[in-house]
Amino acid sequence: MNWFKKVVQKMSPTKDSPPKQSNAYDLIGGDKVIKAIAHEFYQQMQTRADTQPLLALHRAPIADSEVKLYEFLSGWLGGPQLYQQKYGHPALRARHMPFAIDESMRDQWLLCMQAALDKCVKKPEHRQAIIQALSTLADHMRNQ
Numbered sequence: 699m700n701w702f703k704k705v706v707q708k709m710s711p712t713k714d715s716p717p718k719q720s721n722a723y724d725l726i727g728g729d730k731v732i733k734a735i736a737h738e739f740y741q742q743m744q745t746r747a748d749t750q751p752l753l754a755l756h757r758a759p760i761a762d763s764e765v766k767l768y769e770f771l772s773g774w775l776g777g778p779q780l781y782q783q784k785y786g787h788p789a790l791r792a793r794h795m796p797f798a799i800d801e802s803m804r805d806q807w808l809l810c811m812q813a814a815l816d817k818c819v820k821k822p823e824h825r826q827a828i829i830q831a832l833s834t835l836a837d838h839m840r841n842q
């Protein structure tokens with residue numbers, strides 16, 4: 699995870715960072731934290747008034763979408779490639795094509811993710827690096 703490594707290397711004092719903690723997955727706390735992010739992301743989507751249009755786009759049971767997001771994030775952050783092992787190449791943009799995703803949907807998605815990161819990831823510089831990279835990815839999902 700080069701993008702994340704570069705950002706946090708500048709910010710983390712080396713004393714606090716054992717050499718094995720070199721990717722985003724380990725730095726933010728591994729499996730437990732990724733699971734918590736995916737869970738909180740969908741909690742936010744279900745409870746916020748301003749993200750109901752995004753919730754309505756979903757067809758699958760939310761519990762299934764939560765597991766898929768967790769599996770994807772695990773690999774994307776440098777941990778076990780859980781999504782890829784089950785479903786093959788993520789091809790995320792293609793998988794989002796059946797859904798009408800405009801700027802408003804993108805922003806609703808990012809609102810839920812920002813809130814989930816605020817709640818689950820301890821260090822502000824880690825939250826910042828992750829949301830920055832996810833903003834680019836989310837914008838790439840727009841198909842209108």
Ligand code: HEM
Nearest residue numbers: 755756757758766767770793797799803804807835836839
């Ligand atoms: C930009 C705004 C986005 C919107 C509006 C959106 C919306 C959706 C919707 C409606 C689904 C289908 C859920 C269902 O089948 O019921 C989905 C699936 C999924 N999304 Fe997103 N998404 C967005 C961005 C992202 C981003 C940035 C990621 C990655 C970090 C992501 C990861 C996933 C994954 C892994 C799935 C499951 C795909 C599958 O295997 O079916 N999404 N998304």
